[in-house]
Amino acid sequence: MKHKEARSKRGILEATIEMLAVNSYSSLTIEAVASQAGVGKSTIYRWWNNKARLVLDAFLMTAESGFEFDGNRPVQDNFRQQLEALARILNSPIGKSTLTIVTENDEIAEDFYNLFLITKRNTAKQALQAAIDKGEVKPAVNLDVALDLLYGPIYFQILIYKKIPDEDYINDLLIHVMNGIAAAAN
Amino acid sequence: MKHKEARSKRGILEATIEMLAVNSYSSLTIEAVASQAGVGKSTIYRWWNNKARLVLDAFLMTAESGFEFDGNRPVQDNFRQQLEALARILNSPIGKSTLTIVTENDEIAEDFYNLFLITKRNTAKQALQAAIDKGEVKPAVNLDVALDLLYGPIYFQILIYKKIPDEDYINDLLIHVMNGIAAAAN
The missing domain is CATH 1.10.10.60 (Homeodomain-like)
Known part of the structure; x- marks a missing residue:
């Protein structure tokens, strides 16, 4: 280009x-x-081609940054940053518009899935695997379920309860999930 | 009547x-x-008044049973039954139609929230509190977050990933959540 x-x-x-x-x-x-x-x-x-596709692309541009993992920091700190960035973007005008289109328009939902969710999920999965390799997280953890435990409640709160998770909520979420998946302290 | x-x-x-x-x-x-x-x-x-309200009432009738808690059984078994019942009903034709209406129609979303979600949530919260009182679950648990950890991933899988959680998924979900919230074994 x-x-x-x-x-x-x-x-x-x-x-x-x-x-x-x-x-x-x-x-x-x-x-x-x-x-x-x-x-x-x-x-x-x-x-x-249309307004919906334009808005999705604007969302994807906004979501390009803020979702990087820093391998030198504890995995919990990385996930805290991710969840805060996710709640912030989904609560912004562009994020809200995108969620509306995703629930109404199957074609956009597929693009949202392939271009946003799957991409971010793969990065998060690698970060979780790296945390297992470093001994921060139990090796027996089901990666997909563990990531759903982190991200599922955020989408659930926003889509179903129409509430934006705040810092306290994200903090409690992280504590409860990490209690379940963190490797036992030596 | x-x-x-x-x-x-x-x-x-x-x-x-x-x-x-x-x-x-x-x-x-x-x-x-x-x-x-x-x-x-x-x-x-x-x-x-309209088709949407009729379908929501049909959904509520279907959801009347299958969500009872049995205080004599371990809380994990109760939640397994709840999550399986939820996945089953959300995946049935009446459940899918209801979710479609809920995402499209704010008035129905409010009724779904008040007549289904809040009612079931209160029952689940009492069951979780009872499990704390019996020493099955840590007293420090945030009840709302713990319930979002159980139910959030189910809605997330269905609404965003368009997948129905199967028995294996629900099993792993329960193990990970219980690892995080169960009281330490004596």
């Missing part, structure tokens, strides 16, 4: 995020995004 | 469940339910 094209794409995604901070997803229009980004509508339609 | 009226209501709810086993929610009509139940459409509209 040429530099100029990348810059233009990024500008459109940033304009989408800015528009969603003041407009609901349903009232968002491609015209308004184009005007905010200083491009023509046709430029947007060249890259995105 | 008079006996005859209760019988008629029950018949309509059962007809709704039967119809959803062979039709999608979107293709379900009040006419078809009325015909299946052998009543007039006006009888259905006397008790339910």
